[in-house]
Amino acid sequence: MIAALVLTAALAGQAPPAHEPTPAPAVEPHGEAAATEPAAAGHEAAGHEAPGHESEEHEGPAAILMHHVTDRPLGYDFVVGPFHLGPTRHLLFFVLASAVVLILVRLAIRSYREGIPTGIGTAVETLVVYVRDEIAEKNIGHDGAKYTPLLLSFFFFILIAALMGLLPFSSTSTGNISVTLGLAVVSFLAMQYAGISKYGFIHHYKNMVPAGLPAWLLPIIIPVEILGMFSKPFALMIRLFANMLAGHMVITTLLLLIPLMSAIGLLFGLPMIPISLVLALFIMILEILVAFIQAYVFTLLTSIFIGMSAHPAH
Numbered sequence: 001m002i003a004a005l006v007l008t009a010a011l012a013g014q015a016p017p018a019h020e021p022t023p024a025p026a027v028e029p030h031g032e033a034a035a036t037e038p039a040a041a042g043h044e045a046a047g048h049e050a051p052g053h054e055s056e057e058h059e060g061p062a063a064i065l066m067h068h069v070t071d072r073p074l075g076y077d078f079v080v081g082p083f084h085l086g087p088t089r090h091l092l093f094f095v096l097a098s099a100v101v102l103i104l105v106r107l108a109i110r111s112y113r114e115g116i117p118t119g120i121g122t123a124v125e126t127l128v129v130y131v132r133d134e135i136a137e138k139n140i141g142h143d144g145a146k147y148t149p150l151l152l153s154f155f156f157f158i159l160i161a162a163l164m165g166l167l168p169f170s171s172t173s174t175g176n177i178s179v180t181l182g183l184a185v186v187s188f189l190a191m192q193y194a195g196i197s198k199y200g201f202i203h204h205y206k207n208m209v210p211a212g213l214p215a216w217l218l219p220i221i222i223p224v225e226i227l228g229m230f231s232k233p234f235a236l237m238i239r240l241f242a243n244m245l246a247g248h249m250v251i252t253t254l255l256l257l258i259p260l261m262s263a264i265g266l267l268f269g270l271p272m273i274p275i276s277l278v279l280a281l282f283i284m285i286l287e288i289l290v291a292f293i294q295a296y297v298f299t300l301l302t303s304i305f306i307g308m309s310a311h312p313a314h
Contacts, residue, residue, distance in 0.1 A: 061253075061256050061260060064252070064256065065249060065252050065253065065256065068248065068249075068252045069175060069245055069248050069249055069252070071088045071089055071090040071091075071171075071176055072088060072089050073086050073087070073088050073089075074086070074087045074088060074089060074092060075087060089171045090171055090173045090175075090176040090178075090179065091173075092171075093161070093164060093165070093170060093171045093172070093173045094161070094173035094176075094179060096164065097157060097160045097161040097164055097173055098157065100160050100164070101153075101156045101157055101160050104120070104124065104156070104160070105124070105156075107120055107121075108120055108121040108124035108125070109121070127155070127156075128152060131148065131151055131152055131155055131299060132144070132145070132148045132152075135151060135299055135300055135303050136148045136151050136303055139300070139303040139304045139306075139307040140194075140303055140306055140307040140310060141307065141310065141311060143194070143198075143310055144303070147190065147194070147303070147306055150186075150190055150302075151299050151302060151303055154183065154187070154295070154298055154299050154302060155295045155296070155298075155299045156295075157183075158174055158183075158240065158291075158294060158295040158298055158299075159291055159292060159295040161173045161174045161179075162174060162244060162287070162290070162291030162294060162295070163288065163291050165244070165248065166284055166287055166288065166291075172244050172245075172248060174240055174241070174244045174294075175241065175244040175245045175248060176241075177237065177241045180236070180237045180238075180240045180241040180244075181237050183236070183237070183240070183298070184233035184234065184236045184237035185233065187233050187236055187302045187305070188230075188232070188233040190302065190306055191229075191232070191233075191302075191305050191306050191308075191309045192204070192309065194306045194307075194309040194310040195207065195309035195310060195312070198310055204309070207312040208222075208225040208226075208229070208312070209221060209222065209225065232301075232305045233305075235301075236298060236301060236302065239294075239297070239298075240294055240298055243290060243294050244294065247283065247286075247287045247290055250283050251280050251283050251284060251287075254276050254279045254280040254283065255276055255277075255280055257272050257275075257276045258272050258273055258276050
């Protein structure tokens, strides 16, 4: 309700003022009229430019939508060439999500009483055991315990970052493609480490080519396998980024229906308030489920890709 009222007030405050009727020019003598024609033309051109200038300053629904989902600098923006190194909103919530994960883990550890978890430790241990037994060991094998800390870091960070993004005046750091790129790079390095540490550098990349393959197929298979090696982390990056971004865009769009319909008329705006709020609330509840699903999917696919590197099979 608060978000809807804020959006309505913002658009109402930015609406362009109504144009006042221009008084009819007085009839002048022929000579004076000819002399004032250029000045009148100049004033008319200026009058035509003014509405265009106002429309440029007026924020439309698309600008409000992009303002909500894109990153913004906080304070001074330190620029080095094409890179913006100053603090941003997504960076702030990236750090906050990481801090919340660390605090959550410390609280879970302290909740143990004689080896038995209590309170929040019970919930955290349930998720930890599930990731270890159902994701890491089932997809990686007996080496799964070695990669469980990494998979747990992925799971809890993505989950906390997505849930924090649902809070008022917050932002989802995983809705920034730079963040998902960093997670995908870490996942890619873990895949390569799993194969190189087990088979060595040369044999790891030789395992990409199936044994007994005819030599004439090598020019086709090798580029395909190299492309597949990089497409795995690319798919992780795009999937997480798109899902986190789409949910917030849908919620913002539903709330924007209130001022948009109000601009048509009060008869359309008032019925749209409960409709938009109910639909936005439904999507927000759905986003809680999406947060768990995306954390699970990213962790699951990473474990599968690590298992494929540790146990190559064609």
